[in-house]
Amino acid sequence: MKILICPDKFKGSLTALEVGEALTRGIRKVRSEAQITIQSLADGGDGSLAVLRDTLGLQEVSVDTFDHLRRRMRANYFTDGKTAYVELAAASGLALLAEDERDPMKCSTYGTGLLIKHALDAGAERIRLFLDGSATHDLGFGIAAALGFRFLALSGKVIRPNGAALELIRYIEKPTKAKYRQAKIELICDVRNPLLGENGAARIYAPQKGADALAVERLEYGSQSSSGVIEQQFGRSVTNVIGGGAAGGIAAGLYGLFGAEIVAGFPLISELVGLEDQIAAADLVISGEGKLDGQSLEGKVVSGVAELCQRLEKTLILVVGHTELEQFEQVTEIYAVSRLARDLADSMGNAGGYLEEIGEGIANSIPRKSSE
Incomplete structure (x- = not known):
């Protein structure tokens, strides 16, 4: 199982790399054999x-x-x-x-x-x-x-x-x-x-x-x-x-x-880091950002990743700090830290731990092949 984790930062909480590392820790608790690649992303703004x-x-x-x-x-x-x-x-x-x-x-x-x-x-x-x-x-x-x-x-x-x-x-x-x-x-x-x-x-x-x-x-x-x-x-x-x-x-x-x-x-950064090739080589793609809302559909990281996944016919899961959207086209499932945290302060301050928990949940949801 090749997993690409390619998130944006969780602004005010974690860098994109820290998001990827927390999810990786959770996934490895269940799927230690998984080949995981972390590719930090941004949309041209901060980070x-x-x-x-x-x-x-x-x-x-x-x-x-x-x-x-x-x-x-x-x-x-x-x-x-x-x-x-x-x-x-x-x-x-x-x-x-x-x-x-x-x-x-x-x-x-x-x-x-x-x-x-x-x-x-x-x-x-x-x-x-x-x-x-x-x-x-x-x-x-x-x-x-x-x-x-x-x-x-x-x-x-x-x-x-x-x-x-x-x-x-x-x-x-x-x-x-x-x-x-x-x-x-x-x-x-x-x-x-x-x-x-x-x-x-x-x-x-x-x-x-x-x-x-x-x-x-x-x-x-x-x-x-x-x-x-x-x-x-x-x-x-x-x-x-x-x-x-x-x-x-x-x-x-x-x-x-x-x-x-x-x-x-986003298109520039995606090209510079070779994102399309990385997605093409993956079995599962995980992306996300701090807040998923209407603006996420307008040239942000998650919308760009979703478009690439649709074109390359790859499964995409989003992990976010908080979501105002119940559905997102091309996305299999949306996980949100806010659903686990007590309040905003807890969500921001302890995002790493919650992301690790979410990563474990994602790994448990992935069907195992008969050869594994």
Whole structure:
């Protein structure tokens, strides 16, 4: 019996690898002969770089940079020599700021730009930037500034990009070095929101980053104004780009300035780790995530795994922290930690033990072949 365990993380509780290890312990209590492979997965959001680092053996690089408020710090990116993997949250993440420091009007992605610059200077031919958990709304202009772009007001004064500066920018100067202005950038994200409008970056995400009602409207206006400057000077319309609102408009801004490509997270990670081949070689596939709900059907790990299992005619079992869905197409059975735990605190704090119990239950449910 070949079993592939390929979960996403249980956010706030266990990493994807820890989920897989707990299920493996339970399965081996009953089926010690089973050939079990653990493949951690992610959808392009939080935890994606950890999955790729472990699977691809990427080299970690530590760099002196700045946080969102231009305070000195060190942050890391990963590389295989030709491609650099950068996580926006490493230098521009919301979790790096205290509650009273969160203000997208003041925050900038400049520090992330310095990570990208370091990678390009070290010889990287491609940047894969993972967009998740940002504290910023500067359309990625801070990143561009670190690469030599200059943002000018009507008076000709150079402006340091942040959320508040968007409404002031009237002209953008390209960097002189081709390796910066022609940088090949892929933007890895798992959202489809546009830059502007009711479902856009400012109105949906800025309040989560500390913006009040007035700031939200200023960010919306500034985003609209700056997108007009981009279209006029670079010939690219960014307002209707699918996913352009990701991470405070970074996807829209970097598409406009660099022609950056917006890439869905799960298909990329699935390809990089060879997931289809692993599923094809398995007799049983077990996947899961912390919470199974309607969003799980929209480009998340479990929906991607389910599609592959259906195509390859493989049995799929889901193990989750909590489920709001009683059924999931292509799935044989759904196990939930919350059905065993006393309450949410118990479920989060003792998930490993419950997953081990679930793994044992899965193993008992697997029919034995006559040769076993």
